[in-house]
Amino acid sequence: MKKVLLIAGVLLLLVGCGEKEENTTTHKYDFTVTPMDDCVAEAREYYQEGEITIYGVCVNDINVTDEQGNQKSLKEHMDSDDKAIDANIMEITSSLQLTSVLDDGGTRIYKNDNITVIRCGTTEGNNDVYIGNSDLNYQRNFCK
Secondary structure, three states, X not given: OHHHHHXXXXXXXXXXXXXXXXXXXXXXXXXXXXXXOOOOOOEEEEEEEOOEEEEEEOEEEEXXXXXXXXXXXXXXXXXXXXXXXXXXXXXXXXXXXXXXXXXXXXXXXXXXXXXXXXXXXXXXXXXXXXXXXXXXXXXXXXXX
């Protein structure tokens, strides 16, 4: 009988005494870029927080569209969102296809039909992000 009570007690602890888990909402966003005319592949600082800088490459703006079709710039989205920049970047890349991992320590390149995200992860500690249209390719001056 003691064994049964002990097992029941352990199960209650594991299950949480019937408490429901907090409801967490996940959002589905689409990310697009507004391209720049006559671009020369220059990376320009778009957003910076802590040790991470997001660069736009040949883009006038980076846009976020939510499930209801509301659109705003990535800057506005990040400024109004209480998540850290790293979580927002993960949100962007989770909707893209990983196409390459470089041997510089872990830089990753993600793409879809209209956006490319290059997420630096160098052994020197560079965690910057480069965002451009689907034609963007890694340049040797990125992630330095």
